[in-house]
């Protein structure tokens with residue numbers, strides 16, 4: 001759960017040798033701390049495992065920017081030589097500002113605006129992943145008026161019920177994303193795309209959902225995409241060169257969980273892809289993936305300061321300690337939105353006190369403002385104590401809001417014993433900036 005440079009000794013959490021107390025006093029709380037070394041290692045690991053599994057047919061790792069992106073992290077991505085997946089004009093702007101080469105950018109979205117499409121075409125992005133019949137026309141028109149041939153992939157829905165929260169499963173039939181393979185919509189999209197001289201169909205894409213631990217659904221999706229490659233081959237007498245199998249690899253949030261291993265899932269995928277291609281007499285296409293959470297999730301932790309504690313008596317006469325921290329659902333929406341489970345540790349000192357039933361809550365004006373619903377936590381936690389929550393890097397800061405006019409926390413990168421702000425805390429001036 002914790003990034004590689006985090007240690008907890010005698011109750012004191014340190015990252016790359018800097019104590020939680022020192023971090024809190026320099027950067028204030030709440031704040032996200034990003035272990036740079038851990039992030040880079042994870043990104044490179046997925047990249048090398050992709051190469052190991054697919055050899056010369058390894059495509060690209062496209063880091064999913066939606067998990068977390070800022071300009072500095074975009075610079076790291078460029079430096080690491082991997083690609084990026086963006087799904088809005090905003091994410092595209094950050095990626096370009098960070099110096100990521102346009103050819104290494106893939107553009108997603110189920111409802112890209114014409115402006116966003118035109119920006120992507122003008123920037124010269126490596127691929128636009130088309131999600132609807134309307135979009136085929138829009139991307140073709142944008143490319144034609146720019147005098148370019150735009151490389152595109154088609155996002156397909158392989159009809160899989162992935163075992164994850166319903167809000168983040170994306171590959172069953174009843175979803176807004178992609179073209180269904182089973183209904184024939186995918187084939188229709190292929191035929192429509194082929195009609196446009198300004199579009200170069202590079203391949204097919206699927207993303208089956210997020211926080212998935214089984215390898216099988218990834219393998220089934222790949223198999224279904226390859227069946228369609230075979231149909232394409234027999235109808236058009238040529239082979240599409242690329243398959244992008246998306247992201248969605250699960251990570252550990254709790255002590256008893258363990259993340260999906262790149263070597264396992266990519267090894268299985270490689271076998272399925274090779275067997276399936278052999279069955280259909282196809283060459284193995286280039287295989288790309290889009291991990292987000294598994295790269296940045298465990299690389300970050302959040303530090304909070306306790307403001308109040310309150311013991312309440314429940315109906316069955318048992319008690320619960322409510323520990324209120326200085327953030328909440330504005331920096332971690334995942335508990336409220338998906339019933340996600342997190343853990344936390346006291347980060348500034350050792351406690352030998354008994355652990356009691358505790359709920360860690362934020363400072364927002366609603367009961368659902370919960371960071372951790374049920375945790376056994378030391379009974380002697382007091383105002384001023386620091387709490388650290390691991391694995392908050394993915395969909396934490398990126399889904400942060402200004403609810404109750406709270407300013408969003410900073411992201412502080414830590415490397416080689418040095419900590420520096422890479423995304424600063426919002427100020428009251430920032431919050432007032434938009435008011436007319």
Ligand code: LLP
Nearest residue numbers: 064207210211247248249290291292293395
């Ligand atoms: N590729 C596509 C096309 C995606 O839609 C996503 C995530 C990814 C890649 C990266 O998935 P990852 O490897 O990070 O699981 N806010 C939710 C997650 C939404 C995921 C949306 N798409 C959460 O906090 O769990």
